[in-house]
Amino acid sequence: MSVAEANPQTFSIEEFLEREATKELLRFSTAGSVDDGKSTLIGRLLYDARGIFDDQLASVKKSAINRSSGPIDFSLLTDGLRAEREQGITIDVAYRYFATPKRKFIIADTPGHEQYTRNMATGASTASLAVVLVDARNGVMPQTRRHAAISSLLGIPRIVLAVNKMDLVDYSEQRFEEIRDAFLAFAAAMGFSEIQPIPVSALEGDNVARRSAVMGWFQGPCLLEYLESAPVAASEDRKPFRFPVQLVTRPNQFFRGYAGSIVSGSVRRGDPVMLLPSGKTSRIASISTYEGDLEAARAPQPVTLTLEDERDVSRGEMMVHPSAVPRVSRYVEANLVWMTEEPLANGRNLLLKHTTQQVSVRVMIQSRLDINTMDNAAATTLALNDIGVVRIDASRALFFDTYGENRLTGSFILIDPVKNGTVAAGMILRDAGRSQTHTGHVTAQERHSRNGHQPAVLSLSLTSLAARLERRLFEHGCQVIALDPEAHTAALLAAGMIVIAPHASHTRAIDLDNLPWPAGEDAAVDAIMVYLEQKGVLWTSRFTRGEGI
Amino acid sequence: MPPLANLKALEAESIHIIREVVSEFAKPVMLYSIGKDSSVMLRLAQKAFHPAPIPFPLLHIDTSYKFREMIEFRNAYTKSIGVELRFHTNREAVDAGANPIALGTSKCCSLLKTRALLDALAEGGYDAAFGGARRDEEKSRAKERIFSFRDQLGQWDPKSQRPELWNLFNGRIDKGQSIRVFPLSNWTELDVWHYIHQENIPVVPLYFAKMRQMIVRGETLIPPEHNVIPLHAGEKPQPVMCRMRSLGCTPCTGAIRSEADTLPKIIQELLSFRRSERENRVIDHDQEGSMEIKKREGYF
Numbered sequence: 151m152s153v154a155e156a157n158p159q160t161f162s163i164e165e166f167l168e169r170e171a172t173k174e175l176l177r178f179s180t181a182g183s184v185d186d187g188k189s190t191l192i193g194r195l196l197y198d199a200r201g202i203f204d205d206q207l208a209s210v211k212k213s214a215i216n217r218s219s220g221p222i223d224f225s226l227l228t229d230g231l232r233a234e235r236e237q238g239i240t241i242d243v244a245y246r247y248f249a250t251p252k253r254k255f256i257i258a259d260t261p262g263h264e265q266y267t268r269n270m271a272t273g274a275s276t277a278s279l280a281v282v283l284v285d286a287r288n289g290v291m292p293q294t295r296r297h298a299a300i301s302s303l304l305g306i307p308r309i310v311l312a313v314n315k316m317d318l319v320d321y322s323e324q325r326f327e328e329i330r331d332a333f334l335a336f337a338a339a340m341g342f343s344e345i346q347p348i349p350v351s352a353l354e355g356d357n358v359a360r361r362s363a364v365m366g367w368f369q370g371p372c373l374l375e376y377l378e379s380a381p382v383a384a385s386e387d388r389k390p391f392r393f394p395v396q397l398v399t400r401p402n403q404f405f406r407g408y409a410g411s412i413v414s415g416s417v418r419r420g421d422p423v424m425l426l427p428s429g430k431t432s433r434i435a436s437i438s439t440y441e442g443d444l445e446a447a448r449a450p451q452p453v454t455l456t457l458e459d460e461r462d463v464s465r466g467e468m469m470v471h472p473s474a475v476p477r478v479s480r481y482v483e484a485n486l487v488w489m490t491e492e493p494l495a496n497g498r499n500l501l502l503k504h505t506t507q508q509v510s511v512r513v514m515i516q517s518r519l520d521i522n523t524m525d526n527a528a529a530t531t532l533a534l535n536d537i538g539v540v541r542i543d544a545s546r547a548l549f550f551d552t553y554g555e556n557r558l559t560g561s562f563i564l565i566d567p568v569k570n571g572t573v574a575a576g577m578i579l580r581d582a583g584r585s586q587t588h589t590g591h592v593t594a595q596e597r598h599s600r601n602g603h604q605p606a607v608l609s610l611s612l613t614s615l616a617a618r619l620e621r622r623l624f625e626h627g628c629q630v631i632a633l634d635p636e637a638h639t640a641a642l643l644a645a646g647m648i649v650i651a652p653h654a655s656h657t658r659a660i661d662l663d664n665l666p667w668p669a670g671e672d673a674a675v676d677a678i679m680v681y682l683e684q685k686g687v688l689w690t691s692r693f694t695r696g697e698g699i
Numbered sequence: 700m701p702p703l704a705n706l707k708a709l710e711a712e713s714i715h716i717i718r719e720v721v722s723e724f725a726k727p728v729m730l731y732s733i734g735k736d737s738s739v740m741l742r743l744a745q746k747a748f749h750p751a752p753i754p755f756p757l758l759h760i761d762t763s764y765k766f767r768e769m770i771e772f773r774n775a776y777t778k779s780i781g782v783e784l785r786f787h788t789n790r791e792a793v794d795a796g797a798n799p800i801a802l803g804t805s806k807c808c809s810l811l812k813t814r815a816l817l818d819a820l821a822e823g824g825y826d827a828a829f830g831g832a833r834r835d836e837e838k839s840r841a842k843e844r845i846f847s848f849r850d851q852l853g854q855w856d857p858k859s860q861r862p863e864l865w866n867l868f869n870g871r872i873d874k875g876q877s878i879r880v881f882p883l884s885n886w887t888e889l890d891v892w893h894y895i896h897q898e899n900i901p902v903v904p905l906y907f908a909k910m911r912q913m914i915v916r917g918e919t920l921i922p923p924e925h926n927v928i929p930l931h932a933g934e935k936p937q938p939v940m941c942r943m944r945s946l947g948c949t950p951c952t953g954a955i956r957s958e959a960d961t962l963p964k965i966i967q968e969l970l971s972f973r974r975s976e977r978e979n980r981v982i983d984h985d986q987e988g989s990m991e992i993k994k995r996e997g998y999f
Contacts, residue, residue: 163963166970167893175705242860244841245834247887254705256885268862275864396718401751409747411715411866440746451707452714452747465722489862503867506722563867570871572861 173249176382179258179273179306181297182283187314191283191352191373192246192259198359199248199374243273252378267300267535268489271575274304275561279380281310281373286319286349290332296521298333302340303485303537303577305557308380309337311347312373316365317354323367336524344380348373387448390474391415391423392551392559394505395467399454407438407454408463410506413558415471416448417455424472425463426549431472432457466507468549476549476559481583483516484576485553486540488532490566492573496530500573504548504562513564514541541582553577601629648687660685706894710743713882715866716845717747717829720880721754723870724827727880728820731757731777731784733769734946736831736883738900739891743882744829745780756783758819758828762811763793764925764948772903787819798927799950811948817853820877827870827878835887845884851875855995889969896962905943906965908957912936920954 182188246257258273260266274280280301284294301309311333319325330347337345348357349368356362357372371379396410417423421434437444438454447453455469463469470476488494494513502511518529518538532538553560564574598604610616613632620632629647642649665681667674682688720727729744731737744753757777761770777784789797792810799807820828834841844860846868861869870878883891895902913920914928914936921928923936927950941954942965959968 163967167896167963167966170889170893171704171706171897173705175708242842242857244838245885246841247835247885249887249889272862272864396715397722399748399751405750407750409718411711438750440749450711450715452711452718454749501871503869506719558865561865561867563862563864563869565869565871570869570873572863572869575862575864 169251173252173254174382175254175256176279176377176380177256177258177277178279178281178377179260179270179277179301180281180283181260181270181273181301182281182293182312182314186283186285187352188259188283191281191312191314191350191358192257194352194355194358195374196246196248198355199250243269250374250378255377267296267537268487268575270297270300271304271487271489274301274306275575277304277306278382279308279310279377280306281312283312283314284329284333286313286315286322286325286329289329292522294333295336298337298340299519299521299524300487300537302337302342303487305553305577307343309342309345310373310376311337311345313347313349314352316349316356316362317351321349321351321356321362321364323365326368339524346370346376346380348376386414386450386556386558387412387416389414389449389556390476390551391417391421391469391471392476392505392556393417393423393455393469394507394559395463395465395469396506397465398463405456407436407456408469409452409454411452412447412449413505414449414556415474416446417453417471418446419444422472423457423469424475425461426468426470426475426478427547428467430461432459432461434458466505468505470549476551477581478547478549479581479583480544480547481581482542482544482548482550482578483580483582484540484542484562484578485519486513486532486538486564486577487575488534488536488538488573489575490571490573491534493534494532494536494574499567501565501567502542502544502548502562502576503565504550505559507546507548508565509544509546509548510567511545511564512543514543515539516541539579540576542576550578552579603628660687706890706897709886709890710746710894712866712885713740713743714747716868716880716882717744719868720827720829720870720878721748723868724878726823726825727755727827727829728758728785728823728825729753729755729829730816730831731759731773732831732946733759733765733773733903734831735891735895735902735906736833736886738902739886739894740829740831740883741780741782742898742900753782756785758823758825759784759786760812760815760819761786761788762815762948763788764798764811764927764950766903766905766922766924766946766949768905769903769946772901776901785819785823787815787822789815789818799948800927800929804951820853825877826872827880829880829882831883832881833886833888833891834881834884843881843884845881846870847879847881848872849877849879853877855879857995889966892962892966892969896966903946905946908940908942908960908964910938911941911954913939913941913954915939920956922949922952922954924949 180188180192182191242261244259246259248255248257258277260270260273280297282294282297282301284290298309311330313326313329316322316326326347326349333347334345348370349362349365350357350373351362352358356365357368359372359374361372361375362368370376392413392415393408393410394413395408397408399405399407399409417434417437419434419437422431423434424431435456435458437447438456439447444453457463468476486494494515496513496515498513500511500513502509515529515532516539517526518532518536519526521537526539529538549559551559560578562576562578563572564576565571566573608619610619616632620630623630662678667677679688729740731741741757748754759773773784789811792814797807797810802810832840832843834843839857842857842860843855844863846861846863847855848861849855863869872878886894894900912923914923914930914934920939920941939954939956940958942957942959943952944955946952957968959965
């Protein structure tokens, strides 16, 4: 904004617009409570970067409330709701906008109190950098750890530790270093690609938009400098092509297009595509937009794609490149942030929204994260603001990447089917359908040598031929089964196998967890073998421990 | 490849939102206020459904105090792009002589805008309504969701908003409830003008500076149209080089002195402003938090 004022003679609006259009956009979140001076810091950042207008400032000066010791209470610029101004706290996520000659910024300003973890997660979900505030007098608090943990969980790569109120600790370098070291002691293991500690005084403006004269000992950048230079989120267009279909466009009988946003990757006219879940393939016939047809498009462009072949594709299905398909499974394991008053009970049925599809799911709680120790403990319920690991059993297959691989195809929300509220946010960790088969200790090599063949998946959609092939392989001595791709446990049972799985929900599951086994694992396994014999699962104990053949 | 320019990124986000609404709701409608933000939103809707036409009607809440040039523009432009336009006026209140001088701005807005809007939405049976509001306009708007839930009475409850993460929007509602949708949430005033310039989007001529008759009271320029504002003794409208920075009802929207008669000049003028765009809107300043109160009652 200062550009126009600084050079009124040489200023060219056309050049300005060109620069403006190519500026990068950085979305960052801030976390910290009002006691840490977060609103004051943002108010100061907006004011010094000129993101605040004079009449808004005047209305703050005019306000009956001034919680600061200075002439202007900067926090009043950001606390938008009446309840917030009355109580002097920030309740909800607020979005702020400002620009410097170098960059445009969107701030997700989130409250820091424990009861607002959900808001912090909301703000962090679209951010590529987080500013975590600490009061220099209090140092690292439990909430600081929580802010860092949530930022890490939501996949934010960069974090700024803003040690505020340095004016109240005599701008002490030693105090700053103590806090920095205490923070790094736990945050270093959280997987951030960069942590930048900065000592600031939001009240005085030190190291906010200008480097501090009184803290000459600090050699690093001031906050604004860092925000202007930190890399923005890794470009999504280099990842595999993902195109969830939003809606089908059929303006006339000659045009049938699939409208949606390219979530990641890019696409060219003529590219082969695979449709999920059907697995059918085709080629891109055209990439249609309001501006005309394109040769190529990339994330996050919204486009309408047409295919060379007649295919029946609906909302919720996904187009991908056949050489880089996502995971397809009805079972996923995910980190979950529980966001509503009524606690999550184990096994609850909810609606899941993932990309453009909605399915009903059953949620099995595995563990709860203690955010202070970062340990996972077994749990059967999750309360408001709890974070835990859950297994999701979906009624239809999901096509997804892990959250670490792709934020938009790895995330979901859960919706209460009765009250309609958004009750949880989830970040997918892995395909739980696959990992289940890897928990035992019988090695692949042992299985291969007993079976006399390698494991293999044979793709064959003609059912009669598949049945014939199954018979032939079985007679050849192979362990084989022809099945529906979504069958899982039922299919393995049908194959005559014994399936051991945690929390098995199958109607024929025998619950071994709650039986009184003798102490010692060997003794317990012996007892289970006898028990299975009694239940008629095993015909005879083939071997008894300690006996030779 | 360089990162997608920031305006294109905003455009992509908005189009995604508009398409989600059409996919998930039975009867959406787009509120059309004729202003610059509506013009941008309308263009985004055209882009979202191309080559098909916009699959929902536009709804204009006409207070009867809009500028004549706005109504002319509305009729001509919507006809030229072939979109269905519906409008609604609180006839009863207008016939009873409702105006901001007699009733005060608060009550006048409540009758001619909020009441009229709620009635029109109920009459049309709309389950989702797009609005062009941006979060940078006002403090309570900064906290509103993109999909903003309204109860059976059309009211907003700021304390029980649905969390909104990533690009996943929850549009589930029961009968009678509705969602207000704000596709331009993350746009700023500068973004809007920049986009209008880049995309050649037609806007109401009132935004461009020219000599206009105005009642001049110090810094304030009041348009005399509709003859609602009583003139002081000896006062009469005089020609002033001016333009409108935002468009509302004539008695409640002041003009600003300006020479900016082209889009680049408007943008350049905007860069030098130290005052916010809604400052000339009398209605936002009735009392502290007045926009929040209106929104709780059902205002956009």
